[in-house]
Amino acid sequence: MPRLDDFMGHLAPALGSRRLTNGGPISADLELRLAELFRTRYVNLVSNGTVAIEIAAKALNFRRKVVTTPFTFAASVGALIWIGLDPVLVDIEEDYLTISPDAVASVLDDDDVSGILGVHVYGCPCDVDALSAISDSRRIPMLYDGAHVFDATYNGRPLVNYGDATTMSFHATKQFNTGEGGAVVTSSLEVNSRVSILKNFGIESEDSISQVGINGKMSELNAAFGLANLNALFEERSRRSAVVQIYRDVLSEHKKIRIVPQRPGTVGSSSYFAIRLPVENGFPLRDKVYLQLRDVGIYSRKYFYPLIADVEPYTQHMSQKIFDVPNARRASMEVLTLPLHGGIANEDANFIAKAVMDAIDE
Template sequence: MNFSNQAPKAFDQPVYVTRPVLPPLADYTQSLAQIWQSGFLTNGASQHQALEQALCDYLRTPHLSLFNNGTLALLVACQALQVKGEVITTPFTFAATPHVLAWNKATPVFADIDPETLCIDPSSIEHNLTDQTSAILGVHVYGMPSDVHAIDTLARPRQLKVIYDGAHAFGTQLDGQPIVQHGDATMLSFHATKLFHSAEGGALCMADPDLKKQVDLLKNFGIKNEEEVLLPGINGKMNELQAALGLLVLQHVDAEKQRRQAVRDIYTERLQAVPGVRLLRMPANATDSHQYLIVRVNAAQAGCDRNELHQRLKRFNIITRKYFYPLCSDYDCYRHLPSADPRRLPNAHRVASEVLSLPLHGGLSANDVHRICDAIVYSLHHA
């Protein structure tokens, strides 16, 4: 491959990894007028009810419970499923994943990741099982499906709960089936950085109607009715303003996916032959959530390492993310755990030093993506 010695032109404004999908402001204003007319701003009113049903239909999940953010949804899932003792999870994830275990007084046990999917490795899960293990908390990293069948094979004979952090996996399917149909519960994040969002928000998907009832109680202080409080709950309810925005954003999700696929196609065409730069790709039997576009940088082949590329791209106003770095097992609050020993997590440590999230959203033109690729190729060989 020929590399130009002429530096590409920098973008006038920063180009970030993502940009929220926003419906026409007039449409949201109309929804707000309906909310004002109703006089109900929260507590599961009409917008909330409509969004829950719309998402059940879109995601093909039997039951869904909306939350004001994904972290509280995951926290409540652990409460509802009564996780305790040790819970096996991945260090290659966002901080919220192990934090919800700590808040539930459970001990995170970090298992290594698969070097190709970057999701938790079932063989490492098996190696970390003890008589104190109560659950497995997997993560569909970047929307990549975890090895749900292998995890189920490990969990069911031992009566372990299986929870998935699906923050990146909105709409992901495996063998034609929604990924949210696996496990006892799957959390989805509707933060503004996500493909589908409600500014802030989240949800739990589940098949068990009794679990749905328990979750709904827990997110509403444990209140059953005006005179009965059944258990110690929390306030995790999504409000009407969030739900109204979510209903409108949902109308634009499929079109945004198509735009992001076009962006991904250009990245693939331009970067697939660049030495030392490898795009993370979905397996043939899985659909892409189009949440992130990840490359792995092999310093020995690429000309520079991931950290240096991350810094060099800033000269062109291209703001990438070292996502996920550092590993959760390296946080001060977890590094004392025996499972946090780097010698037990070789794949996770190697991958965390290689991954880089590139800009991926429908607001990028074809020319924008080509300019980003030009800057990547140039930056690999020019300090």
């Protein structure tokens, strides 16, 4: 959490000038600070991470079908359907849980496919090199949902710099947050300009409307909170890293627990801590652990269950109805994410890790 006086210091000028939104100086400042941190060209702030996907998809001219993964939060696929697109769900890699480049390649002969949406699951990068190769050779734009990512690097390069654009979430639960908020990150001037117009109702100038747009703007209140949070980021991250280290040390000993790995080459991602627990005799051990943790007041998450490929309100909007996604189905029954935020003390982390093991062994 940021210091209250730091937040107020950032916000006070906006109250004085009565300029509370519409690309005011505070959000412009935050955009610059984040662009510097990510070593990227453009960070375009928007209302939240879901709106970021809607706007980025429009900015990249996604039409009809978009290849994506079912192993993600409802928002990624939901944003596509919300704006009338038709998601094509393909399977994920068994280890890293990110969209499988082979599976993506296998569906690209359909001329209606106009875009690819990869998701960096729990902050673990997609196989960005393989996906870039496919995207480039087929000339199909590549968008990444980086809601689980902040300033992590992959092979020395900020992860948000891969693909034609990356969407980010600054939701309250993220390591960096603006209460509600998000961004579209891109190195393309053209894409960034389109995002700016799309998030402001399609208005290009006082007398000209060049796109069909919405209100996707972040208010100065949220941007000021973001600036204050940037100043508190080091502390938030130190705490998260300590918690991750404790979880790792304690839980890696248990033979039934598989800690979801990071792709080698990734540095600085501590957005989520995800473990996998086996399905035994048809019953997911994960579900048992989830419930027992809840009974002692620990709120873990069954990320991502139910799997979007099996959620009828979603699939009824897709032209394809049956999906061959065994890795995703399995992960959906096995993964549990543990509490991870800056308010967790070392003793809490030890208590949680021990509670997880007790629940498994009980």
